[in-house]
Amino acid sequence: MATGFEMDTAFFAAWIEESARSVAAGKERLTDLDAAIGDADHGSNLDRGFTAVVRALAVKEPDTPAALLTVVGTTLIRKVGGASGPLYGTAFREMGRALGDLGDTAEVSPGELCAALEAGLAGVRRLGSAAEGDKTMVDALAPAVRALRRALEEGSEPREAAAAAAAAAREGAEATIPMRARRGRASYLGERSVGHEDPGAASTALILTALHTVAAR
Amino acid sequence: MATGFEMDTAFFAAWIEESARSVAAGKERLTDLDAAIGDADHGSNLDRGFTAVVRALAVKEPDTPAALLTVVGTTLIRKVGGASGPLYGTAFREMGRALGDLGDTAEVSPGELCAALEAGLAGVRRLGSAAEGDKTMVDALAPAVRALRRALEEGSEPREAAAAAAAAAREGAEATIPMRARRGRASYLGERSVGHEDPGAASTALILTALHTVAAR
Amino acid sequence: MVGIVLISHSGPLAAEVALLAAQLGGAGVPLAAAGGAEDGGLGTSPDLVAAAIEEVDRGDGVILIPDLGSSVLTARLFEEERVVIADVPFVEGAIAAAVSAGADSPLEAVLAAAEEARTFRKL
Amino acid sequence: MVGIVLISHSGPLAAEVALLAAQLGGAGVPLAAAGGAEDGGLGTSPDLVAAAIEEVDRGDGVILIPDLGSSVLTARLFEEERVVIADVPFVEGAIAAAVSAGADSPLEAVLAAAEEARTFRKL
Ligand SMILES: Nc1ncnc2c1ncn2[C@@H]1O[C@H](COP(=O)(O)OP(=O)(O)O)[C@@H](O)[C@H]1O
Ligand SMILES: Nc1ncnc2c1ncn2[C@@H]1O[C@H](COP(=O)(O)OP(=O)(O)O)[C@@H](O)[C@H]1O
Ligand SMILES: [Mg+2]
Ligand SMILES: [Mg+2]
Ligand SMILES: [Mg+2]
Ligand SMILES: [Mg+2]
Numbered sequence: 001m002a003t004g005f006e007m008d009t010a011f012f013a014a015w016i017e018e019s020a021r022s023v024a025a026g027k028e029r030l031t032d033l034d035a036a037i038g039d040a041d042h043g044s045n046l047d048r049g050f051t052a053v054v055r056a057l058a059v060k061e062p063d064t065p066a067a068l069l070t071v072v073g074t075t076l077i078r079k080v081g082g083a084s085g086p087l088y089g090t091a092f093r094e095m096g097r098a099l100g101d102l103g104d105t106a107e108v109s110p111g112e113l114c115a116a117l118e119a120g121l122a123g124v125r126r127l128g129s130a131a132e133g134d135k136t137m138v139d140a141l142a143p144a145v146r147a148l149r150r151a152l153e154e155g156s157e158p159r160e161a162a163a164a165a166a167a168a169a170r171e172g173a174e175a176t177i178p179m180r181a182r183r184g185r186a187s188y189l190g191e192r193s194v195g196h197e198d199p200g201a202a203s204t205a206l207i208l209t210a211l212h213t214v215a216a217r
Numbered sequence: 218m219a220t221g222f223e224m225d226t227a228f229f230a231a232w233i234e235e236s237a238r239s240v241a242a243g244k245e246r247l248t249d250l251d252a253a254i255g256d257a258d259h260g261s262n263l264d265r266g267f268t269a270v271v272r273a274l275a276v277k278e279p280d281t282p283a284a285l286l287t288v289v290g291t292t293l294i295r296k297v298g299g300a301s302g303p304l305y306g307t308a309f310r311e312m313g314r315a316l317g318d319l320g321d322t323a324e325v326s327p328g329e330l331c332a333a334l335e336a337g338l339a340g341v342r343r344l345g346s347a348a349e350g351d352k353t354m355v356d357a358l359a360p361a362v363r364a365l366r367r368a369l370e371e372g373s374e375p376r377e378a379a380a381a382a383a384a385a386a387r388e389g390a391e392a393t394i395p396m397r398a399r400r401g402r403a404s405y406l407g408e409r410s411v412g413h414e415d416p417g418a419a420s421t422a423l424i425l426t427a428l429h430t431v432a433a434r
Numbered sequence: 435m436v437g438i439v440l441i442s443h444s445g446p447l448a449a450e451v452a453l454l455a456a457q458l459g460g461a462g463v464p465l466a467a468a469g470g471a472e473d474g475g476l477g478t479s480p481d482l483v484a485a486a487i488e489e490v491d492r493g494d495g496v497i498l499i500p501d502l503g504s505s506v507l508t509a510r511l512f513e514e515e516r517v518v519i520a521d522v523p524f525v526e527g528a529i530a531a532a533v534s535a536g537a538d539s540p541l542e543a544v545l546a547a548a549e550e551a552r553t554f555r556k557l
Numbered sequence: 558m559v560g561i562v563l564i565s566h567s568g569p570l571a572a573e574v575a576l577l578a579a580q581l582g583g584a585g586v587p588l589a590a591a592g593g594a595e596d597g598g599l600g601t602s603p604d605l606v607a608a609a610i611e612e613v614d615r616g617d618g619v620i621l622i623p624d625l626g627s628s629v630l631t632a633r634l635f636e637e638e639r640v641v642i643a644d645v646p647f648v649e650g651a652i653a654a655a656v657s658a659g660a661d662s663p664l665e666a667v668l669a670a671a672e673e674a675r676t677f678r679k680l
Contacts, residue, residue: 039443039476039503039580041476041477045477077480077511078479078480078481081471081475081477081479081504082477082478083503083504083506083507084504085478085480085504085507085508086504086507086508086510086511087507090511127507127511128507129680184503185502185504185581188502188581188652188653188656189581189656190656190660191660192583192656192659192660256457256566256599256626258599258600262600294603294634295602295603295604298594298595298598298599298600298601298602298627299600299601299626299627300627300629300630301627302601302603302627302630302631303603303627303630303631303633303634304630307634344633344634345630346557401626402458402625402627405458405529405530405533405625406458406533407533407537408537409536409537443577444573444576444577446569446573447570447573447574447577447648449569450567450569450573451570453567454566454567454570454624500679501577501648502648502652502679506679506680510680519680521678521679521680523646523647523648523649523674523675524647524648524649525570525625525648526625526646526647529625551646552646552675552676553675555644556623556629556644557629557633557642557644
């Protein structure tokens, strides 16, 4: 995502569609992960949410990236039903708000996308009070956003930077396995939460991987 | 209840029947009292309990006062359904146990009855951890038992002693009006429990009055 | 009067606790249950929570009492100056809040009463 | 494993909390709800409590968790050396006890875990 690479509303729509596809394909795995340390609904929660998002965007595609991300966030908040709904919803809404604050343009630069993701991460942290190491989606999202920022600062190509972010998210998700949950439903399990990948971190890895997939097209 | 006055199983059966009659007649008032500071079921709870007790005694009247009181207590525990069930149930069972410990005879002296009531009161106190002044049945039962003991020590006639106990119970119940509940469901109301008579203290007054009614026959 | 909203993943759980709290708080307390997903299944619905807040809001503030997990996060979406979350035991806090609200206490007092439920002894 | 009995005036309340606690504690935890009167109405039934205790007793002790009022008094009727009352928040204590029991902790540890639920923060 070096200079010259601009992302329009269609790019964001494609990212969300790819995320929806990936969540649908990973639904069972996400639910299995949640069965181990939660209530076995993360896959169906997110799938329900992204299905509703895709439907909402089909009815009337918003005409700026900021508006699109806001619709995504609002729909996820309303439709997911689990803790991940308010969290992902806030992430996407904060991204939309950040882009809106930057001028609500029809095209977004890689640096602007990175700033928006940083705002999304901040929103998740604020809402859920989770720090890295607490075994939540923050453990995938925070390193991903950091990797993206670093790659851009080092002058990487957009698809390279997206690849780095996706890889960091996947590694972050895997790194939740030995952690003990300190936030959300899983935190009630104490020691018993150790030894399982956090479902929200796993779905964050899917969403960041979807970003790379679309950036690489 | 001076020397010479002995109470047999039939006397205790009559006391329980009179209590049942009185509770049935006072059912609505007890429930209204409970509506003010509880859940509006004390009248129907106790009526259900005493109806079951009368039925149980009709099936097979136990042949000693101790056995009879034990059946009364056990039936109240099983059938009342509210806090007053375990409490009255324990009171009657402890009375039965006390008489049993005294030899499980077919006839009980006034002094033995008084000792049994003291044991019943101790049981209620132990189970409910209520002290006098906490706005519970203890505020009627404790002064009644004290009045009975004093009357007997002063050499009163049985019916006089029973009258004193019944009067003390009624006064004790009335004295709960300005109290703030510190035990049971009503304790959750805090200040709002002030200004109402405690339903359990009111029913204790009925049961002690029934004892006087039967002793005066 | 301060309004109270009970938020749970489970519809019946929120509804039962609301019944209990209403009984102890008095019929006049504005109290609503927002339990379960929109379709009645397990989950939390921000739309149900929003409707519940509106239902109980008498202008004196609203207390949100979540059980755990998504209830807490959904509640946080609605925090404002006069809409506050009570981080309290679900059943005991709801009862204490309802009794305090029923006595027409102000928002801060209702919140404090709910928090005291933590230390209330049952035995 | 330590058994857990949830005692409430309300059948649905005990049943819902039992579901929640079983979900978090794991399917293996011996857990029973004893809510409501025998006829299903509001109230507490010592016969239901006795049956619940028998149902969850695996020889490692049983924890009784009452909500309030008659539940507490009924629970007290069953106290013995290995049948103990947990004076804890109904929902949060049940979850903590179920998780601890699910980890095969001894009676004292399960009781301590339930008591810690008092101080657990949700926010
Ligand atoms: N306070 C929190 N902060 C950050 N992430 C959280 C928090 N609580 C839960 N999560 C994330 O949400 C995921 C669970 O989502 P989901 O199963 O959809 O919701 P629920 O737990 O309500 O069933 C967890 O795996 C975790 O990543
Ligand atoms: N801990 C206690 N100690 C003594 N008496 C109590 C206690 N708790 C409740 N009571 C008595 O029980 C009465 C309420 O009985 P009832 O309405 O039948 O039960 P519930 O409160 O379960 O509905 C109260 O009025 C009070 O006298
Ligand atoms: Mg889940
Ligand atoms: Mg869930
Ligand atoms: Mg009552
Ligand atoms: Mg009752």
